[in-house]
Amino acid sequence: MLKFLLRRGGTMLLTALCLTFVVFFLTNLPPNLEKLAKSEASVRMSDADVASWIERNGYGRPILVRYGEWLGVVPGWTNTEADGRLRGRCVDRAPVPAEAPAYCGLLQGYWGFSTFFKAPVGDKLGYHLGLTGILMFWVMMLMVPASLLIGVLAGMREGSRTDRVLSTFSITTTATPEYVSGVVFIVFLASPAGFQLFKGSAASAMDGPTFENFFLPVLTIALYGIGYIARMTRASMTEVMTAQYIRTARLKGLSFGAIVLRHALRNALIAPFTVIMLQFPWLLNGVVIVETLFNYKGFGWTLVQAAGNNDIELLLACSVVAVFVVLVTQLISDVGYVFLNPRIRIA
Amino acid sequence: MTDPAPHPAAEPGTAAAPILEIENLSISFFTRLREIPAVMDFSCTVMPGEAMGLVGESGCGKSTVALAVMRDLGKNGRIVGGRIRFKGRDLTTLGDTELRDIRGKEIAMIYQEPMASLNPAMKVGRQLMEVPMIHEGIGAAEARARALEVVSDVRLPDPARILNAYPHQLSGGQQQRIVIAMALMSKPALLILDEPTTALDVTVEAAVVDLVKDLGRKYGTSMLFISHNLGLVLEVCDRICVMYSGEAVETGAVSDVFDRMRHPYTQALFRSIPLPGADKTTRPLVAIPGNFPLPHERPQGCNFGPRCDHFVAGRCDAADVPMFEVPGQDRHATRCLRFAEIDWSAPAKAARAGEKVPVGDVVLRMDDLRKYYEVSGGLFGGGARKVVKANETLSFEAREGETLAIVGESGCGKSTFAKVLMGLETATSGRILLYNQEIQDTPIEKRSPETVGSVQMVFQNPFDTLNPSMTVGRQIIRALEVFGEGRTDAEREARMLELLDLVKLPREFATRMPRQLSGGQKQRVGIARAFAGGAKIVVADEPVSALDVSVQAAVTDLLMEIQRKNRTTLLFISHDLSIVRYLSDRVMVMYLGHVVEIGSTDQVFSPPYHPYTEALLSAVPIADTHVRKKRIVLEGEIPSAMNPPPGCPFQTRCRWKHEVAGGLCEREVPPMRTLAPGHQIKCHLPAAVLAGMEPVITIAAE
DSSP, X not given: OHHHHHHHHHHHHHHHHHHHHHHHHHHTSHHHHHHHHHHHTOTTOOHHHHHHHHHHTTTTSOHHHHHHHHHTSSOOXXXXXXXXXXXXXXXXXXXXXXXXXXXXXXXGTOOOEETTTTEEHHHHHHHHHHHXXXXXXXXXXXXXXXXXXXXXXXXXXXXXXXXXXXXXXXXXHHHSOHHHHHHHHHHHHSSTTSOOOSOSOOGXXXXXXXXXXXXXXXXXXXXXXXXXXHHHHHHHHHHHHTSHHHHHHHHTTOOHHHIIIIIIHHHHHHHHHHHHHHHHHHHHHHHHHHHHHTTOOSHHHHHHHHHHTTOHHHHHHHHHHHHHHHHHHHHHHHHHHHHHOTTSOOO | OOOOOSSOOOOTTTSSOOSEEEEEEEEEEEOSSOEEEEXXXXXXXXXXXXXXXXXXXXXXXXXXHHHHHTTOOTXXXXXXXXXXXXXXXXXXXXXXXXHHHHBTTTEEEEOSOHHHHSOTTSOHHHHHHHHHHHHTOOOHHHHHHHHHHHHHHTTOSSHHHHHTSOGGGSOHHHHHHHHHHHHHTTOOSEEEEESTTTTSXXXXXXXXXXXXXXXXXXXXXXXXXXXSOHHHHHHHOSEEEEEETTEEEEEEEHHHHHHSOOSHXXXXXXXXXXXXXXXXXXXXXXXXXXXXXXXXXXXXXXXXXXXOTTOOTTTTTTSOOOOEEOTTSXXXXXXXXXXXXXOTTSOOSOOOOOOOOOOOSEEEEEEXXXXXXXXXXXXXXXXXXXXXXXXXXEEEEEETTOEEEEEOOTTSSHHHHHHHHHTSSOOSEEEEEETTEEOTTOOGGGSOHHHHHHEEEEOSOTTTSSOTTSOHHHHHHHHHHHTTOOSSHHHHHHHHHHHHXXXXXXXXXXXXXXXXXXXXXXXXXXXXXXXXXXXXXEEEESTTTTSOHHHHHHHHHHHHHHHHHHTOEEEEEESOHHHHHHHOSEEEEEETTEEEEEEEHHHHHSSSOOHHHHHHHHHSOOOOTTEEEOOOOOOSOOOOTTSOOSSSTTTTTOSSGGGSGGGHHHHSOOOEEEEETTEEEEOOOOHHHHHTOOOSEEEOOO
């Protein structure tokens, strides 16, 4: 098991390196840098000024070297200004420029400086990620039990009335994107036009989430996933219900409830488990829309701001987080699969 | 209960009241298009302690009857007439709760595929304990004690460990024993066995059948034994009911039906299976002409009419035929109008004896062939690499026009050998000489079209080996193109039609899709494809084992006929010793990758045997009441090829081991010894012991 985890860890690291390099390359394309120069220094700079700004601020070095800087395996750039002041990537990391470390990157825990927040990326990202974490937790708490319940109920008697009603519901919810369902909820449940049961903005939830200010964003994200996972669970459940060992259980004299609970459930949950794990990265998508819609300043909102304001370091950090989430959920999904399915055991 | 039962509910085993009584049962399946009658007017009675065999080909409705007794016909199936009485209660009118009380407690079922019928995510112990816990309301501890007891009853070693195992950790034979144990947990009065051994190897099957018989006796359970194998029914059952196309056609005591059959279908069935004494040149099998009618295409009158030799127009096809009592015998009945007129002892008329083909030169020679696989341990790649020795020191030669049978149970390496010969795998060491050309290291992509065309294969399962979206003709033409046969499309087209003639399929079949063909017809297409490149050597991997008995004979005959015509060398891979004895010239017996015995068919089938051959012969059920067999049941499991025992591969299960002095069997792999010209065995037994071996199968005088 340990060996497997180590091997998987190695592969994940390699994948993460490749993916972050792609993002690094794309966010650091010349037009982006040019835009950065103009927004940081002056909009009315001449092309020559832009070029020299890029050069002076360390953006002119070869892309691989800069990627290394960002990772923290290549010493950060330094420049002595005309006035004799030492400037550089790592200079501000210490009170006295002379004591500044040579390396500052991900490995040293330095995520760069956000031009949007005017603060180190690491500090800001942690806070906003935490907010999204709370949101995700409640989404999962709602989505997983609800979808499994719907899926199992629909799948245990294929073609029955319950099945058709629940299947229609799941298809409708998956077919409705968050920006539609979110708006609909706000209009009908949180505005004078409908029932004003909830708050249309989750801004206050950042300080203290309550049912009133938090339920709508949670529901909007969860609803999409509920339909999707319920469909998967239903498919898996109907397949299991036709398996021969279910017939064995039936002909043992077990009641229908006992068959479903004792024999079908565990087998039927093996396939949806992977799907649920795959939903995590997908939730990041939903988070972008919903957080903007409900003005909840979490990870998705940060991502939107970073992209909108050409905040290269912040954008990179966001993508690292996304890559990390995807890879870790994959790992959990593989390991969890082994525990659910006794046929696959690590020899 | 409103059931006007004439029999009062009897205590099991005390009165002579039947346990199960099926009266004029009719079952239909309802589809959107039409009602499909699956079983019509079926009656049978099972007395306490009696074993009733239900025999017939696939689709004849035997499993439907079993499921009807369990009242588990699914959404579309319905009992449309008749009644099923179990201990006097009419099962057809029972409600869900009452049914649940009966299922598993009074009537238990054993299924065809043990792996599929056990819950893969639940430990064996819990699956067993569940039965008495729901039916008798006993506690977990008591249920566990009961499970331990029953698991030792089904002769599984180390019951405590088995109870803690998941089904996939057990072998097929062990799984089937668990299914049997599960059925016996609440000591049912009736046991329904639906082809319980079809998925198992012969020696395992023999052990399971023994077990079922013993347990039936010990627990006094009545049995309904469903099988397509007449030999098995003879071994297990007291009474038999032969079914054809949804109807019982003949029923009676096993000895009456086997020796004094009174229905043409029963007789035809017996003539189409290879019994000892049948021989491909002097006494060939007689295939039943025609095909099994589909449920909605059944003829008027007698269902068997169109395929019957004794058919009389105007009488047999006039009206539905009822069951007639055969006078003077114990509850023997037949669904034949003419049973009193037909001369049942007349010999089969077809019997066109073919001449024996003289064998020619050596075309294929295997020299010390070995094939090892390296497998990594575990799903996640960790663990030490292990070597599977699939083939060890395989040496033999095959001559032109000869049939060499390769016999052995699953895991013996016969399929690996076929793959190496075909070029799907390359050999680890040793040589394969095809017409003196070494081919062991040439994978199939690098072989010339002639070589590929001259070594071809007929596969076991005709249902999976044809492309479902290509017409039959197109598939054969495709093979011709690959082998470089014919210069123009027209030439290939003509050749394709000739090939259809060769396998006796009508030429119209060229435009049909595989799904429109029956199993036997598909296998014929498979044969045509194999012979498209003028094959010199054909490897037939269990070519008939997926087919019904009556079709097997026809396909076997066809292979023999093509062989006679083309002087093909046939390597016939099979586990069915009856058919091997019938059609092969020489037999090679394999065990765990080793050839343990090779010789002419007569030499292998008569003593002295290799101890494994002896056990195999004893395990094969033979549907002939005159055959006396010595019962040799192999203990233990086939060892894994990943971890073979030291010394002789068979030493762990050999009953003769004590005859060899000094534990030689456990230390050294025996050398190949020549006992008679052409007869070799791999065994340490001294010559005197070998000479003293008795024949396993003897045919008693009539």
